[in-house]
Amino acid sequence: MIFVTDNVIGHTIDRKLNTGQFFKTILSLKVKSAILIS
Known part of the structure; x- marks a missing residue:
């Protein structure tokens, strides 16, 4: 979910x-x- 949100924000920018x-x-x-986290 977070990754998808980041994609949307990144796409907007x-x-x-x-x-x-x-x-x-x-x-x-x-x-x-x-x-690294995983």
């Missing part, structure tokens, strides 16, 4: 910046964090 680089970076960091 991504559209505001009109670039996918920021979202990809955040998503990459979240995936790495999730792996």
Whole structure:
């Protein structure tokens, strides 16, 4: 649920910046964090 929410927020920010680089970076960091936590 949290991951889905982060995706929605990230997508909104991504559209505001009109670039996918920021979202990809955040998503990459979240995936790495999730792996470390689990």
